[in-house]
Amino acid sequence: NAGVMQNPRHLVRRRGQEARLRCSPMKGHSHVYWYRQLPEEGLKFMVYLQKENIIDESGMPKERFSAEFPKEGPSILRIQQVVRGDSAAYFCASSRRTDEKLFFGSGTQLSVL
Amino acid sequence: GQQVMQIPQYQHVQEGEDFTTYCNSSTTLSNIQWYKQRPGGHPVFLIQLVKSGEVKKQKRLTFQFGEAKKNSSLHITATQTTDVGTYFCAGANQFYFGTGTSLTVIP
Secondary structure, eight states, X not given: XXXXXXXXXXXXXXXXXXXXXXXXXXXTXXXXXXXXXXXXXXXXXXXXXXXXXXXXXXXXXXXXXXXXXXXXXXXXXXXXSOOGGGOEEEEEEEESSTTSOOEEOOOEEEEEO | OXXXXXXXXXXXXXXXXXXXXXXXXXXXXXXXXXXXXXXXXXXXXXXXXXXXXXXEEETTEEEEEOTTSSEEEXXXXXXXXXXXXXXXXXXXXXXXXXXXXXXXXXX
16 A cells, blocks of 8 residues: 655756646545645645645645646646745645544655756 | 644753653644654654543653643653654644654764
């Protein structure tokens, strides 16, 4: 039973390019969460999605960032026109139901040159 | 939004010493979860507490949920080098993680 799969593990982008981060939740999990983590800092909640719906995006910047969790396929976190400040580790987590434990992926380390 | 604060931010202990991290919320929590993140790794679920005053143990780890369900603690007895990492609490539907306590164990 595969865990939460994130890819790519490392992503390098130049300023102004787009970054697409993918997350496949564990089998049977319909809740997906995205977090951002800077070195030596905590996990900052970005967005919570269920299949085809964004439930809470209060932690996600209004501009340049978007997320989706389509009926088929992985959840995607998209960052348009990346800037150096977007460099961070982005973790995805999934759960079967709300209020249940989260299973985290290995994260995507985004580096913006 | 909800604030979940953890103290201390960093803790260095000699191997064999005890360690405690505290988690405090500005609002009442329906439940609280604890996670551990090893250096360079991803958070891994440790435990969930639901009831007021609940205490749970996992070997050398003791987790407690406050009576008012606004605070929680994680206590490690006789730390080992394998305990190294950052410990996070999370409340309110897992949206809000605490700031984390980074534990260093000196052999």
